[in-house]
Amino acid sequence: MSVKRMGVVGSGIMGSGIAEVAAKAGIEVVLRSRSQTTADAMVAGLEKSLAKQVERGKLEAADRDAVLGRVRAVSDLDELADCDLVIESIVEDLATKKHLFSELDRIVKDGSILATNTSTLPVVEMAMETGRPELVCGVHFFNPAPMMPLVEVVRAITTSDETVAAARAFAETCGKNPVEVKDQAGFIVNALLFPYLNNAVKLLDSGVATREDIDAAMQGGCNFPMGPLALLDLVGLDTSLAILEALYAEFKDPNYAPAPLLRRMVSAERFGRKSGQGFFEYAKR
Ligand SMILES: NC(=O)c1ccc[n+]([C@@H]2O[C@H](COP(=O)([O-])OP(=O)(O)OC[C@H]3O[C@@H](n4cnc5c(N)ncnc54)[C@H](O)[C@@H]3O)[C@@H](O)[C@H]2O)c1
Numbered sequence: 001m002s003v004k005r006m007g008v009v010g011s012g013i014m015g016s017g018i019a020e021v022a023a024k025a026g027i028e029v030v031l032r033s034r035s036q037t038t039a040d041a042m043v044a045g046l047e048k049s050l051a052k053q054v055e056r057g058k059l060e061a062a063d064r065d066a067v068l069g070r071v072r073a074v075s076d077l078d079e080l081a082d083c084d085l086v087i088e089s090i091v092e093d094l095a096t097k098k099h100l101f102s103e104l105d106r107i108v109k110d111g112s113i114l115a116t117n118t119s120t121l122p123v124v125e126m127a128m129e130t131g132r133p134e135l136v137c138g139v140h141f142f143n144p145a146p147m148m149p150l151v152e153v154v155r156a157i158t159t160s161d162e163t164v165a166a167a168r169a170f171a172e173t174c175g176k177n178p179v180e181v182k183d184q185a186g187f188i189v190n191a192l193l194f195p196y197l198n199n200a201v202k203l204l205d206s207g208v209a210t211r212e213d214i215d216a217a218m219q220g221g222c223n224f225p226m227g228p229l230a231l232l233d234l235v236g237l238d239t240s241l242a243i244l245e246a247l248y249a250e251f252k253d254p255n256y257a258p259a260p261l262l263r264r265m266v267s268a269e270r271f272g273r274k275s276g277q278g279f280f281e282y283a284k285r
Contacts, residue, residue, distance in 0.1 A: 017145025
């Protein structure tokens with residue numbers, strides 16, 4: 001199955017990135033947000049991002065216009081009916097995602113793939129909300145989606161070989177390197193990454209070093225492009241807390257138990273870059 005038209009549900013960091021990647025790969029994208037204002041704002045953000053690429057000589061002006069011409073912003077879920085693939089990228093909350101999958105199953109034409117960009121949640125539970133569990137899988141992009149080459153294709157125990165093959169082909173069309181992974185919390189990357197990020201928060205809280213020195217140490221000592229606290233701010237502290245909670249719920253490994261400071265930062269609505277404050281301060285988006 002080849003994807004000519006796809007739907008992206010969710011207008012956050014990841015939804016916008018996935019839409020940009022797919023539209024640049026020549027796929028028609030229907031971008032759905034709960035309000036038309038936010039959906040339009042996403043397209044405005046995309047216009048800005050593409051304009052910068054033209055300025056820097058990374059994109060031709062004609063290509064920018066073609067990319068924008070492939071993106072349509074909507075607020076009505078029914079507009080996704082004709083999509084060959086829909087990827088949801090809404091808040092990392094299982095009940096919310098399950099409800100969305102039951103709605104997508106009712107709306108989207110038979111035979112189309114319904115995928116989740118979840119970082120940790122069980123794909124099978126979303127699949128079982130639909131009448132087409134064999135056509136449901138995870139297609140997990142990384143942040144920022146236009147830059148990061150990896151896509152984890154998540155195979156639930158209900159996912160068919162054809163669906164996995166189509167998801168891999170889609171990722172390749174988008175210029176990404178897919179890896180296949182079993183439907184287990186955290187898949188590959190987050191299962192390995194999050195104990196490290198969580199321990200960085202615990203280290204900060206214990207007063208071992210300043211935020212700047214923790215990040216500088218991991219950049220300079222391990223050659224990581226970003227420090228752990230700046231990376232948490234990029235991912236979003238609310239999303240990071242949800243990821244750790246899902247990992248802890250699955251494995252009961254104390255390394256996954258969210259650091260108390262992380263929980264308190266989320267309670268204080270310090271979500272990282274997207275809210276202007278996390279472990280560091282940012283200009284508000
Ligand atoms: N942030 C990352 O680094 C990253 C990386 C890979 C995957 N993900 C996954 O992508 C998904 C989205 O994450 P994000 O970082 O874009 O989050 P975000 O906070 O930037 O955006 C979340 C979006 O969900 C929408 N939303 C919230 N509640 C909703 C509801 N009840 N119904 C419908 N939509 C709702 C919000 O309006 C917003 O558009 C999550 O599943 C997350 O785990 C995140």
